[in-house]
Amino acid sequence: MTVADVIPPPVPGRPGAPRRRCVRHEDREASGRCTECGGAFCRECVTEHEDRLYCAPCFAARLAGAARAVRPKRDWRRWRAAGATAGSMLCLVVGFYALGRVLAAIPPDLHDGTIWKDTFGR
Ligand SMILES: [Zn+2]
Ligand SMILES: [Zn+2]
Known part of the structure; x- marks a missing residue:
């Protein structure tokens, strides 16, 4: 009896594309990754917003955050770009x-x- 007889062959999948499953739905293949938390989710679990994918909790958090002031991080980056141009x-x-x-x-x-x-x- 050899090792190949004991260990089952790896699950066939598309080369270069690792099989990802939705965090919430074990039987569904993930179609996207949340921009915020990086979790893999199926099509039903992600929401597209401004060309980015968000899971439901992150999208809700983002909506809550959008109500507040603009992130200073982005402003800083914009000023740096303006400074470089000048x-x-x-x-x-x-x-x-x-x-x-x-x-x-x-x-x-x-x-x-x-x-x-x-x-x-x-
Ligand atoms: Zn998320
Ligand atoms: Zn899902």
């Missing part, structure tokens, strides 16, 4: 200013073509 804009302006200074500093005889005659001896 910083890159400043770099662009300074860069163009420096480029303008360099171009203005080039002697005008470079543009009238005489420098090339001098270089090639004509």
Whole structure:
């Protein structure tokens, strides 16, 4: 008797897609994962809200939370993005200013073509 005779073969499933069961319904396959708590739920147990899936308790908690003020975490992220945009804009302006200074500093005889005659001896 070998080990393969004792241990049953693994349940066949789709490769790459682990079989998930709804937390509440053992016999139902989970169709989505709650964004808030990360639990796997079947289609009936999740609610889609703003392109995100929530289980019933999390959705209720979110509705209660939405009534309150906006999360400071999000505001902070938004301000950081605005700061980064302003910083890159400043770099662009300074860069163009420096480029303008360099171009203005080039002697005008470079543009009238005489420098090339001098270089090639004509
Ligand atoms: Zn949840
Ligand atoms: Zn369910």
